[in-house]
Amino acid sequence: MQVDLEGIAKDTRGYVGADLATLCTEAALQAGISVVEVPNVTWDDIGGLDNVKRELQETVQYLVEHPEKFEKFGMSPFEGVLFYGPPGCGKTLLATAIANECQVNFISVKGPELLTMRFGESEANVCEIFDKASSICALCSLF
Known part of the structure; x- marks a missing residue:
């Protein structure tokens, strides 16, 4: 991905941090990456699960x-976190809360949305999600 940082710097003269954040969000939306957000769920929104919250x-x-x-x-840092359990037990809520606390982007992916009956299409859907995530990382690292 080629980015003209000098051109961006000239075009954004006088911008403040909030302006640049809005620019990144708008660029992501224009690129068709609308599944990314920093959630607004906090630990206070989650009742119970104190051991799980502390571990996260x-x-x-x-x-x-x-x-x-x-x-x-x-x-050594962790390699990732795997949430598992029956539907409705709070997996997504916990993931959005930790993303909010860390102020990082969050992409919610539901398994049935990725699965198809056509050969190779499910794998392509997974690759598309990772491409979107890496696009956001590359875009945000510019600023």
Whole structure:
């Protein structure tokens, strides 16, 4: 992806951080990436599940907020978090809350939306989700 940073800098002279954030969001929407958001769900919106919330804070939030502490003690960061359980048990709610607490983008993907009966199409749908996610990461890293 080629980006003219000098051109962008000239075109955005006088912009503040909020203006640049809006520009990134608008660029993502123009690129057809409308499934990305920083959610507004907080820990207070989740009743109970205190052990799960604490575990997510320790494994995800602390790593995002204090990566130097993990490096100092020689701890390797986690590779990911897998939520599992029956429908309606709070998996998506927990994921959106931790994304909000870390102020990161969140893409909600529902399994049935990815699956098709045609050979290779499900894999293509998964690849499309990852392409959208990496497009957002590349776009936001410019600013």
